[in-house]
Amino acid sequence: MLAISELTAGYHGVPVLHGVSLAVRTGEFVTVLGANGAGKSTLMQVLMGLLPSMSGRVEHRGEDLLRVPAHERVSRGIAYVPEGRRVFPALTVEENLRAVNLKHSATSYAEGLDTVFTLFPRLKERDIQLAGTLSGGEQQMLALGRALMSRPSLLLADEISLGLAPIIVDQLFEVFRDLNDSGVSILLAEQNALSALEYADTAYVLETGSVTREARASDLLTDASIVESYLQEL
Numbered sequence: 001m002l003a004i005s006e007l008t009a010g011y012h013g014v015p016v017l018h019g020v021s022l023a024v025r026t027g028e029f030v031t032v033l034g035a036n037g038a039g040k041s042t043l044m045q046v047l048m049g050l051l052p053s054m055s056g057r058v059e060h061r062g063e064d065l066l067r068v069p070a071h072e073r074v075s076r077g078i079a080y081v082p083e084g085r086r087v088f089p090a091l092t093v094e095e096n097l098r099a100v101n102l103k104h105s106a107t108s109y110a111e112g113l114d115t116v117f118t119l120f121p122r123l124k125e126r127d128i129q130l131a132g133t134l135s136g137g138e139q140q141m142l143a144l145g146r147a148l149m150s151r152p153s154l155l156l157a158d159e160i161s162l163g164l165a166p167i168i169v170d171q172l173f174e175v176f177r178d179l180n181d182s183g184v185s186i187l188l189a190e191q192n193a194l195s196a197l198e199y200a201d202t203a204y205v206l207e208t209g210s211v212t213r214e215a216r217a218s219d220l221l222t223d224a225s226i227v228e229s230y231l232q233e234l
């Protein structure tokens, strides 16, 4: 589905990612673990075409993704949940969902809304509520819902769990599992290693812009060095 090889990217000519290689197979749930500043969001931005790469390759379904304009990546079935739950606070839940640009997508607004409201009945109940008055967890559901409006086959998500109560984090991860079970491939950047490793198939550890580990997620849950670095809350 996605093959990243030797990717280098950064800001103002200074690399932040140093030759990152990583793969997401069709139907796979992959997580990228990394501390603050490791380069997780930088990676996501390159994949969405919001930041140019310096070198390296990204293949999506065998096609050179870095040559595909950002707005066309949605029509290739890729969607993105940015870090920090960016919703429009002064718009209602439904208006937030309708504000997604589906021009480059094969999906209609009716189909998108149906998908999102089926996954998140809580959003359906709050369809006319202003997004700014939603709880943090509901805002994250809405941010995820916005990404799902185009019914993607590859979902990129950046730190969905930050600042949320454990029970809400579990609910969100259950949605990721349902999506994954329905065939959506997932690449999730997370600091919450515990949930990410419980739900993902494969994990990569990103340290100051380099991949230092690749393993089955379940194996890292019991790995002493991972527990020490990322699972201290255990």
Ligand SMILES: Nc1ncnc2c1ncn2[C@@H]1O[C@H](COP(=O)(O)OP(=O)(O)OP(=O)(O)O)[C@@H](O)[C@H]1O
Residues within 6 Å of the ligand: 011, 016, 034, 035, 036, 037, 038, 039, 040, 041, 042, 043, 083, 191
């Ligand atoms: N717009 C920018 N201009 C310059 N440097 C940046 C910019 N955005 C990020 N950086 C730097 O790139 C490095 C990686 O940042 P990035 O946001 O990718 O990390 P991250 O793994 O997502 O961290 P966090 O867990 O805090 O979200 C950091 O050193 C950061 O300061």
Ligand SMILES: [Mg+2]
Residues within 6 Å of the ligand: 040, 041, 042, 083, 158, 159
């Ligand atoms: Mg980040």
